[in-house]
Amino acid sequence: KDCVTPTPCDHCDACNEITAGSSLDVDELDAASNRGIDEIRALRDTIKYMPTQRFKIYIIDEVHMLTMEAFNALLKTLEEPPAHIKFFMATTEPQKIPATILSRCQRFDLRRIPAGLLIERLRLIAQSEGVTIDDDAVLAGARAAEGGLRDAESALDQLISFQGKDIHEQDVLAVFGLVSRQTLETLSTALLQGDIAGVIQQVEALDKNGKDMQRLLQELLEHIRNLLVYLQAGVGLAALDLTPVQVAVLKAQAALTHVDRLLRITDILMETMDRLPYALSKKTLLETALIRCSRAAVVVALDEILRRIAELKHSLDDDSTAPREPAAIAAPAVVSSAIAVADPTAKSVAKPKGAGPIGDELAHLIKMWPELVEKVGKAVALARGCLLDARPVAVVGDRVTIGFDPEFAARMEQAGLPRTRAALQKNLDDVLRRPITVDFKLLAERAASAETESVETLQCPTGAARPQPARNATHSVAGGPAGKPSLQQKQKWFKDPAVQKTMDMFNGDIQEVRE
Secondary structure, three states: OOOOOOOOOOOOHHHHHHHHOOOOOEEEEEOOOOOOHHHHHHHHHHHOOOOOOOOEEEEEEOHHHOOHHHHHHHHHHHHOOOOOEEEEEOOOOHHHOOHHHHOOOOOOOOOOOOHHHHHHHHHHHHHHOOOEEOHHHHHHHHHHHOOOHHHHHHHHHHHHHHHOOEEOHHHHHHHHOOOOHHHHHHHHHHHHOOOHHHHHHHHHHHHHOOOOHHHHHHHHHHHHHHHHHHHHHOOOOOOOOOOHHHHHHHHHHHOOOOHHHHHHHHHHHHHHHHHHHHOOOHHHHHHHHHHHHHHHHHOOOHHHHHHHHHHHHHHHHHHHHOOOOOOOOOOOOOOOOOOOOOOOOOOOOOOOOOOOOHHHHHHHHHHHHHHHHHHHHHHOOOHHHHHOOOEEEEEEOOEEEEEEOHHHHHHHHHHOOHHHHHHHHHHHHHHHOOOOEEEEEEOOOOHHHHHHOOOOOEOOOOOOOOOOOOOOOOOOOOOOOOOOOOHHHHHHHHOOHHHHHHHHHHOOOOOOEOO
16 A cells, blocks of 8 residues: 555555564464454554554454453554555454454455466576476475465475585475375375275385375365366366376276265265364274275265166066066865965065155165255264165065175174164154164175075065965975965076066165065
């Protein structure tokens, strides 16, 4: 304001004094360390003095740190400011400033400086100081500044003091604890390829070099975010403030993944970011999270699951409406009175009251599963961790089967605890709108176990012909007790064409049989 031109000219007396820090008309107050009412009262006492130039400038940095009493003392001056006084209040958290202060100020939101401009500025300063600095070192310095020019210049000043006139990338990484661009690219590539051994080796090497696990997680999350934006919007998006070398890396990694998988990885990393400050072993927590991210490669997208279910339903409908040749009528035979003739008009097993199509209910439950797990986790403290890697695999009548991969057998036992099971059943009742019983199982079980164990079974497919027992008749099966099918009748369902087609489409096995 004291300059003779609308913008600073860097030549007049006012500009030179401000640049040198000797101006009597510019007073800066650090509110983080001078936050009380006494400091504001002392400031108010100096306001009555006239400036040597046109205006007297007060800069209050981190103004949100002031106490409420200090804000109240400052409010009177802001309501009736003298004509020669200008206040500049800087903050990173404007939401913490009282509304009475905000209503009396003009607000200007300052954006971060793009990395490209920071790199150009750092190179210009290095050239003027006679410092040799390579491209990777300049890029690392811009990353450390995070869009702040003052931080970038301070970083360069420290590097010149520590390393002299020749600065390389390793010097920047050592001073600021950053991870090299090549290391970050190697780690993210191993993550996207599902190379768990490579991921563990990278984390182990970084830990031995004393790298901060939280900083590593932050930079990895930023890299995954850039890859996600690149896949969705392409290289022309302004949100990608990257160099051509970084864009080339994103282009190569984009061929290794898809959007749904990156969203899952982002959720895992952000959850880990919240938990990391409180972890006893940050390295262990980070390794566990990265293993989960690597396993996200086998996760099937929800749209793909729904598409397969729709194809299956359409295929079964076609099979049920296709014309069938009439079966040959055998000669009359003497039949035991204990066996009743099946109702010829019966087409399918009666569904439990309130049950919808199994494919629709399962798809709906899969879609609602993340939200359901969050609700159960709020009711039972440890339930969220148990159910995080589980997924619904079957809805049969009033029974819902939740599957766990073999390595999560311990979590399945925890999920079976009474409190966790009760909370899960209650939320399933709300989702499916009827009383539900929950079963847990390991997904490594095969159809062979279904032949030797007594389990509930899948509902009969629409296209499969199956006799129905008549009402009030005693149903006895040869080779098995009354009311239970024999091994031969179980094997019949494994040979049913509709069942085989279902198993092939989902690459699965029959786990349950119900007669």
